[in-house]
Amino acid sequence: GNIRLDHIVYQLSGELIDYVSKAEVDKYYANYFARFGGDPPKEETPSLEQLSALRYLLKEKANIYVDFAIWGPYDLRKQRELHFMGMIVGPGNVLQSVEIRGPPTFEAWLACFAVLCTALIMLGEVEPNTLDLYVRRIRKLNARYGERAWALLYQTEARMRHEEFPVIYRWGSDPKRKERTSSNDPAAPAFDGNRPWEWVWYQAAQNSREYWHD
Secondary structure (H helix, E strand, O other): OEEEHHHHOOOOOOOEEEOOOHHHHHHHHHHHHHHHOOOOOHHHOOOHHHHHHHHHHHHHOOOOOOOOOOOOOHHHHOOOOOEEEEEEEOHHHOEEEEEEEOOOOHHHHHHHHHHHHHHHHHOOOOOHHHHHHHHHHHHHHHHHHOHHHHHHHHHHHHHHHHHHHHHHHHHHHOHHHHHHHHOOOOOOOOOOOOOHHHHHHHHHHHOOHHHHHO
């Protein structure tokens, strides 16, 4: 059978992809076990469809964006789609209430993100500490602005992964641009063309302060 990406990662995609093989799945679980000494918690374990879809994005696409309205832990996957009412900035900088597709709270977002983290670690693409830096960024902003601003924060976070990640990736793949981006941060990982998303996630968390504060 085939996997429909619009059911797993991105609602506007019409693509069909194949499942990863059992041998690949065994390798991914072995990767995780080697890092943590055990299997991931059930609520943080990606489905076979999610692993297959993310691996496809990593191999075939210029971005690895997944839509948290449809990507999440098992209990949320059964609901088909997350949505909530939230405030956004409309025309004339006027706040208006609209229905937003996505996790309705920071805690629900964190549950979706945890599944993505597990999948990225299984696939060997991003370090756990780097993903933790990104979570800390979102947690700090959520604590600062509170529940009433969650809709704005979630849209900002989703836009980072959807729109800014490809831009950051291009900077990393260009040696001259990368040097300007990382020169003031000696802790930044080196950009590795075989594992570029480690660098992208780090830059998004640590060196994109203008984006988060605009």
